Every structure is written in C-alpha cells, then in structure tokens.
Amino acid sequence: MRKITAGLFMSLDGVIADPQDWHFPYFDDAMGAAVDAQLGSADTLLLGRVTYDGFADAWPDREAEGGPDAVFAKKLGDARKLVVTHQDRDFPWRNSERLDGELTEAAAALRNEPGGDVAISGSVSVVRQLLAEGLLDELHLLVHPIVVGKGQRLFAEGTTIPLRLLSSETFGTGVLHVVYTRDEAAPGGSYDDAKAHLVQE
Incomplete structure (x- = not known):
C-alpha cells in the first residue's frame, strides 16, 4: 500500500500561513534534506488548488532557469500532480490533472x-480532511522557533485528533522536524489517573 504524507512549515504558535514571510532564515541543509525526503521523493503530488497555482507559477520557471533549485524543481515537474478542485480548468504545469x-x-x-x-x-484543507478520516499516513511538521502571531493555523478551533509520534529531530537552527500519524489506540485517563505520577515529597 502506498503512503500518503503531508509536509508543512509551522511556527511555534501553530501558524502555517505565508511561510515565505518567516521560514527562510531557518532553511538549511537539514531542512532541505527533510523536504526532499518527504516531497521530492514522491512520484505523485496531491495538492489543493491554491497550493497548486502557487507551485505552477514558480517551479517551472525555476527548473528552466537552471539554478541551484532546478534539480528539485524537475522532481516536482516530473511527478504526477493531482489537483483537488471543483473547477473545470486547464493545468499548465506538465503531468497535472484534476483529482x-x-x-x-x-x-x-x-x-x-x-x-x-x-x-x-x-x-491545509486537504490535510485536515484526510487526517480526520484516517487517510493520512504521516504528518511532517517543521516547527520553527518563531511566534508569528497571526494567520491560518493547521488545526481549526475545536479539533481533537489523537496523534502518535513516529519520529523527531532537532536541526541546528532550532527547527523541530516531527512526524505524526493518527493514534487509533489513544490512551484515556483523568486527573485521578495523572496525579499518581506526581512527585511525592
């Protein structure tokens, strides 16, 4: 069975909107390797319409320019791209089609x-739906040590989804790379259960 993975840049206060405004100072070799492992190694990309349009406006030109990001741009271009949209439209980036x-x-x-x-x-809307339905195998969060203070957050207010940590890594920049999956056997408990673990004098 194929895995479906999602990767997002996130601030310490949970913001995932407009990462281009705050995450580039933290982008180093370790983060580049993490992004390539999750996104660049996939043979199929599943993208919301807004994300697709942003990618299609940028990555084909970067591939054509032949700069340091051209190899990664080619990987994205060569991948099959499925766009989640209700619009009947053309998709100019190669290997793109509507889901x-x-x-x-x-x-x-x-x-x-x-x-x-x-x-x-x-x-984010695609990630939320698949996570809620148990169809997202891995959620990769690159948590940056910065408080943004405004903007869309990954989890909507009132959301409760138990998660299980699969792995974690700390980069030299202070960014945390954490990978979660749905926890279908999440523990229960109350304060009465928890207080037994408090330090006893």
Missing part, C-alpha cells in the same frame, strides 16, 4: 494503487 471524484474516496483508492508515496505540501 476525479470525492477527496476521501479518491485518496483511499490512491493508497491502493501501485507506485511510490503520495505527497502533500501545504494544502
């Missing part, structure tokens, strides 16, 4: 197809 059908059903079908991983970048 057919309802998101969760189509994502479940994607997981059962042969091939490599399916990667999501940004696309």
Whole structure:
C-alpha cells in the first residue's frame, strides 16, 4: 500500500500561513534534506488548488532557469500532480490533472494503487480532511522557533485528533522536524489517573 504524507512549515504558535514571510532564515541543509525526503521523493503530488497555482507559477520557471533549485524543481515537474478542485480548468504545469471524484474516496483508492508515496505540501484543507478520516499516513511538521502571531493555523478551533509520534529531530537552527500519524489506540485517563505520577515529597 502506498503512503500518503503531508509536509508543512509551522511556527511555534501553530501558524502555517505565508511561510515565505518567516521560514527562510531557518532553511538549511537539514531542512532541505527533510523536504526532499518527504516531497521530492514522491512520484505523485496531491495538492489543493491554491497550493497548486502557487507551485505552477514558480517551479517551472525555476527548473528552466537552471539554478541551484532546478534539480528539485524537475522532481516536482516530473511527478504526477493531482489537483483537488471543483473547477473545470486547464493545468499548465506538465503531468497535472484534476483529482476525479470525492477527496476521501479518491485518496483511499490512491493508497491502493501501485507506485511510490503520495505527497502533500501545504494544502491545509486537504490535510485536515484526510487526517480526520484516517487517510493520512504521516504528518511532517517543521516547527520553527518563531511566534508569528497571526494567520491560518493547521488545526481549526475545536479539533481533537489523537496523534502518535513516529519520529523527531532537532536541526541546528532550532527547527523541530516531527512526524505524526493518527493514534487509533489513544490512551484515556483523568486527573485521578495523572496525579499518581506526581512527585511525592
């Protein structure tokens, strides 16, 4: 079965909006390797319309310019790109098409197809829906040591989704790379259970 993974840049206060305004000072070799492992190694990208449009406006030109980011740009260009949208439109970036059908059903079908991983970048509405339905295998968060103070957050108010930590790494910049999955066997408990673990004088 193929894995569906999602990667997002996040501030310490949970903001994922407009990372171009705050995350570049923290981008180093370690973060580049983490992004490449999650996004650049996938053979299929699942993107919301807004994220797709932003990528399509930038990455083809970067590939054509042949700069230091051209190799990564080519990986994105060569990948199959499925766009989650209700609009009937053209997709100018090569290997791009609209995702057919309802998101969760189509994502479940994607997981059962042969091939490599399916990667999501940004696309918060897609991530939220798949995580809620238990269809997101890995949630990669690159948590930056900065408080942004405004902007969209990954989790909407009132959201409760138990998660299990798969791995964590601290970069030299102070960025935390944490990987979670849904915890279908999340523990229960109350204060009465917790207080037994308080230090006793």
